[in-house]
Amino acid sequence: MCGKRSSAQIFKISLHALLFGAAMSLALAAPASAAADCVLGSKATPAELIPTCSAIIDQAANPASDRAAALLVRADANARTSGGLTAALRDIDRAIALDGKNARAWRLRGDLLREAGGDLNRAAADLSKAIELDPQDAEAYELRGVAYTNQRRLDRALADYDQAIKLKPDDAQAWSDRGATYYLGGDNEKAISDLSEALRLDPNRPRSYTNRGAAYKKLGQLDKSVADDSEAIGLDPKVPEYYDNRGLSLAAMGKYDEAIADFDQALRLAPRPNFFTNRGDSYQFKGEFGAALSDYESALKIDPNFAQTYNNRAVLYKKMGDRKKALADYETALKLDPGNDNAAGGRRTMIAEIAKFGAEPPRPLAANSGSGPSFGCADAKREVEKVICADPQLSVLDRQIAETYERMLKSASGRSAGDLRKAQRDFLVTRDASFRRPGYDLKKIMQQRLQRLNAMAS
Numbered sequence: 001m002c003g004k005r006s007s008a009q010i011f012k013i014s015l016h017a018l019l020f021g022a023a024m025s026l027a028l029a030a031p032a033s034a035a036a037d038c039v040l041g042s043k044a045t046p047a048e049l050i051p052t053c054s055a056i057i058d059q060a061a062n063p064a065s066d067r068a069a070a071l072l073v074r075a076d077a078n079a080r081t082s083g084g085l086t087a088a089l090r091d092i093d094r095a096i097a098l099d100g101k102n103a104r105a106w107r108l109r110g111d112l113l114r115e116a117g118g119d120l121n122r123a124a125a126d127l128s129k130a131i132e133l134d135p136q137d138a139e140a141y142e143l144r145g146v147a148y149t150n151q152r153r154l155d156r157a158l159a160d161y162d163q164a165i166k167l168k169p170d171d172a173q174a175w176s177d178r179g180a181t182y183y184l185g186g187d188n189e190k191a192i193s194d195l196s197e198a199l200r201l202d203p204n205r206p207r208s209y210t211n212r213g214a215a216y217k218k219l220g221q222l223d224k225s226v227a228d229d230s231e232a233i234g235l236d237p238k239v240p241e242y243y244d245n246r247g248l249s250l251a252a253m254g255k256y257d258e259a260i261a262d263f264d265q266a267l268r269l270a271p272r273p274n275f276f277t278n279r280g281d282s283y284q285f286k287g288e289f290g291a292a293l294s295d296y297e298s299a300l301k302i303d304p305n306f307a308q309t310y311n312n313r314a315v316l317y318k319k320m321g322d323r324k325k326a327l328a329d330y331e332t333a334l335k336l337d338p339g340n341d342n343a344a345g346g347r348r349t350m351i352a353e354i355a356k357f358g359a360e361p362p363r364p365l366a367a368n369s370g371s372g373p374s375f376g377c378a379d380a381k382r383e384v385e386k387v388i389c390a391d392p393q394l395s396v397l398d399r400q401i402a403e404t405y406e407r408m409l410k411s412a413s414g415r416s417a418g419d420l421r422k423a424q425r426d427f428l429v430t431r432d433a434s435f436r437r438p439g440y441d442l443k444k445i446m447q448q449r450l451q452r453l454n455a456m457a458s
Helices: 032-039 046-057 064-079 085-098 103-115 120-133 138-150 154-167 172-184 188-201 206-218 222-235 240-252 256-269 273-286 289-302 307-319 323-336 341-357 383-390 392-411 414-434 442-457
Strands: none
Touching: 032 046, 032 064, 046 064, 064 085, 064 103, 085 103, 103 120, 103 138, 120 138, 138 154, 138 172, 154 172, 172 188, 172 206, 188 206, 206 222, 206 240, 222 240, 240 256, 240 273, 256 273, 273 289, 273 307, 289 307, 307 323, 307 341, 307 442, 323 341, 341 392, 341 442, 383 392, 383 442, 392 414, 392 442, 414 442
């Protein structure tokens, strides 16, 4: 969600299956125990329900409405078994054929079609039929709202959630799904308000926490975003997206080591390309270019058409001074995602820099290349220089700063050259004087100087 794919990232409407016991007056032809088990469907396992409901369904003497009701309970049982969705939908089709005025049947079929990733138009039509038959069915409005949200018909979705909440104000699911829809529409304040109400009604909703965290992130309230993702992780620690979401917020706060730890956990749970890309970004911001490249390559092995990875790797190649590779990656990102404004801007910058400075870097500048700093370590006397010599990453940064400065100085003239020299002297004097002071981050200061030089050169 922050220039990564993210991300984001990552924001999902909460989905839920319907579990219900159909109320029906069963014919005496069915055994009493079977009838009771089938009516009280939620109190029996699918293995118990399916045969007992089948005994009612198979009795042709039973009224059509009773057989339809039993078919719905068996459909619910089938839906709760592995691979039972097809059987569940077949049972609901039969129930509707037997009793076309059963609103519950239309509602359940619409919901199962939606959850199965089927025809959303058909799912919405089934839920509309359920509402026509029972205009007071709050759940049917809420489920049709989810179908509309998945179609990005947000105004219709919001109207349905409004009606669901009006009919059933204590339905945490409706508040949560309306909040998620507000987020998708860009109204983060309303999203937070609705998701907060959902959590007040039911505090054990990890998806509501992570969705609210995403809204907080959009508003720049990163500490609240991290807190909500932490709550989601506490409630369900096996969902990789929760770690990825929190990692993105931590990275935006500059807490790269903590972010990397979260991306590590996300990758342990699911090796997805966006997780590798997000971890690569944090390594890049830390100045660990070799690790960043490795993660980008891992992402592209999984998904060679992931445009964001090419864009982010292009940014890294630019920092490393390899304009030719940076331009190639920007162009690939644009080919895969023509609407990527970041890639379009980066491509323009690279074309201009290549025209001005040439395409090839003066020498390899990978973090693990072993390149020394811009000065001779054997003659280093200042403590800060000795620290730079001892750290390969700081050595690479120092050389990049010096070489970028020298390239810029060669093309500058007059007053601009004098200003550039003064700025570089001021940077070195401040660096040496401030080193070892409490809170002084040498790597961060050097990264900022390199970024400033690159921005001036663009």
